[in-house]
Amino acid sequence: MTAAADIAPATSASLLQRAAAGNTLPILIVLGALLLVWYAFTVYLNAPWQIDAYARADTPWTAADLVRDTMAQERPVLPAPHQVAAEIWKTTAGTPITSKRSLFYHAWVTLSSTLLGFVIGTALGVLLAIGIVHNRAMDKSVMPWVIASQTIPILAIAPMIIVVLNAIGLSGILPKALISTYLSFFPVVVGMVKGFRSPEIIQLDLMRTYNAGGAQTFWKLRWPSALPYLFTSMKVAVAISLVGAIVGELPTGAVAGLGARLLAGSYYGQTVQIWSALFMAAALAALLVGIIGIGQRMVMARMGEKA
Template sequence: MLKSRIFPVLAVVAAIVAIWYVAAVFMNAPVQRDMDKRAGVTSTTWQLVEKTMSQAKPTLPAPHQIAVNFFENTFQRKLTSNRSLVYNGWVTLSSTLAGFAFGTVLGIAIAVGIVHVKSLERSLMPWIIASQTVPILAIAPMVIVVLGAINITGLVPKALISTYLSFFPVTVGMVKGLRSPEAMHLDLMQTYNASLGQTFWKLRVPASVPYLFTSMKVAIAASLVGAIVGELPTGAVAGIGAKLLAGSYYSQTVDMWAALVMGSVLAALLVFSVDIVSRVVNRMMGGRPA
């Protein structure tokens, strides 16, 4: 069973890596030919391929260049170094977790209001949906400028941008979850003369938990994206977004790709952490293990 899951994934990864190497050769070859021409060097085809794999500032870094850079800047740098991906990852992670916490609380609060107040559903839900049609790249600079004008800088602006992206999936998932109990169960609660609060805590909330954690997986990944985007217009000196920005300024494409890999690793760890918590909560509530 495990082999049937692993082999297809490995096959896809191997195909992507092979295509990546071929693309790296073709995209880096024109620059390398120009460098050889200026140096008065004539390279064979194999020598040209080798050189495209070892350029200091390639157009598209080869996978092994990214892997080496990621290893060096993750395990061979001091944790306090600005070049350490662990340090930069922690800076982004702090904004991500703060924004995710705010977004989750806000999303749950809005969902509870929408479920229990009909006027909120009609007046608020369309605006919530419309808010997600505005590109985050357009909103982030405005948030930074407005908060900067009142001397609010640092973690808070980035956390608010993460909140903007993370509250929406939580709101939608929680609304669906709170409304998931069947009419028969709601009628049964009325038969027992249960109050609105008792129906909420004993029926609606337990039924909404699976929906909540599913939406939280989406929300925490979106929160990470918001934190990275929030670092771009702030001129931050640390964080994954700052590494991407510095890499683009100085054409350090290998550093940029390594930072992207760190972002992917963080996203995977965050989603996995939410999944673990959901399994623990499900087991505590008496649910069957998935």
């Protein structure tokens, strides 16, 4: 009995030491601090309305009452973390996936246009990068336009894209996907141009010494050298592609998707709904970036890179 009692504290101490030695404990400390700040701002921002409600009802109140009631308002200025968590639970685990009240349903609608735009943007970015690296005219003419294209605010151009495409009979997922494409191709172009130009002069000279052609140099030297840049660019591109899909849902009057969920929440003052949709979007972006990270480790390990 004594030995078993001694093992439990030792195990707990070992777990704490491992958590402190790694990233777990610092992350938990930061999350805890953020939650405390969030709760503090919840009370601060919701207090004026609550105090006014007490005054209108001529109800006596204490500081404890104020703290409790500011965290339980139906339409708060800033919802408390537990309110957002309860809304996420209700609209995911507590709602059928096929229901239009389910966050999974709305996330899938947004994800479909995100992935289509991401695939098109990645392919377009790689093709443009190949042309820029291998053609001096494209380097001098196309690259400045690629950079200039990102100076146009997406909120300004999104309605124009939607209106023009609807005028020629294109609606549904494609207009939103093209907005995602517009945002996602840029990091891929920039990253892949850098990647294709990453081989050193001596490596290129060695390929010429072996009498390698342009295609052989590309596939055996430039492409393997550019793969780390490709995956890094894809991580940025998939996250910004999700932003493009959400923005594309705002001017269309869409009834499904995370953007539509955000818009409906803003119309009816449902701040808890807005925050739950934001957290679902963040989780979706993290999942997509994580999947690309797993693919990167698998591909680079296959190429012989050590972890």
